[in-house]
Amino acid sequence: MLTIVRDLARQNMEFLFGLLLLAVIVGLVILSYFSPYGPSDLYLLPPDMPPDGEYWLGTTSRGQDVFWQLTTALRNTLYFGIGVAFLSRIISLAVGLVAGYAGGVVDRVLMAINDSIMVIPQFPVLILFYFVLKDEMTWTVLIVVMASLGWSYDARLIRSVAISLKTRPFTTQSVYSGMSMRKILVQEHLPYVLPIVFATTMNNMIWSIGMEITLSVLGFTDIETPTMGMMIYWANAHSALIAGTWWWVAAPVAAIVVLFMALFLLSMSMNEYNDPRSRLNRMGG
Secondary structure, three states, X not given: OHHHHHHHHHHOHHHHHHHHHHHHHHHHHHXXXXXXXXXXXXXXXXXXXXXXXXXXXXXXXXXXXXXXHHXXXXXXXXXXHHHHHHHHHHHHHHHHHHHHHHOHHHHHHHHHHHHXXXXXOHHHHHHHHHHHHHHHOOHHHHHHHHHHHOOHHHHHHHHHHHHHHHOOHHHHHHHHOOOOHHHHHHHHHXXXXXXXXXXXXXXXXXXXXXXXXXXXXXXXXXXXOOOHHHHHHHHHHOOHHHHOOOHHHHHXXXXXXXXXXXXXXXXXXXXXXXXXXXXXXXXXX
16 A cells, blocks of 8 residues: 555646645644634633634634634534545445455345435435434434445445456465465455555545535534534524624635545545556557
8 A cells, every 4th residue: 555655646747736635634633632722611801803813714703723723623624534435435345345256146235235325315314313313413423323334335436446356366276275365365466456445445534524514514513512514503503704703604615615625636546556557558559
């Protein structure tokens, strides 16, 4: 994987730019641990102060420093996206590799489940979960629910690669040498799908973070936990744009755009790396 990152850093400007943007986001996340204010502290500062030398991004109508609130919100949102992506990658890898290698009845059963998950309307289901669980709809529960809904497309992609790997000579040699299916999948097939996993991880994070922002803006999550969506929710609740406190909305929106651009560029560059034709074009072939 480090070799892939090194090659991308040398040959792909989109990857470098995406990495730079992501570094900015990570830097802000690290700063959140040094915030002088707690995430739930209210009315400690003069409300509705515009950006200046003391309050870099201004203050909110709730007496919070927008800059420090933004760093905490970015941290929670990024961790949420990573959590969903991590769990859904485990499911998609397990289903895709096993289905592609095992074939037969196992493949048909797993793909039937996969296709059933694929056609579920995710947003209405998430809203339904919120109304059913209400106070029990914690961020951990939301991560598990979204991960359970966000793996099917990638599992089918991984399965297609696993099917081709099954016919390779090294797989046949591994079978004849007595390796178990688990060892073949982990030691022989997994390295070939890691670039795809990386690209789909970025896409999954974009989807999960976008869904979190949408749910939070509508008030369908824990409104007391600072996230990017909750910043916009509270700004809207206090009519920030009408009141003229535009910085309360502009800061999270700008951060969301930067985060999405970073993830998209990383995903796009990895997709180009996985495409043999793109690699040949870069090499002048």
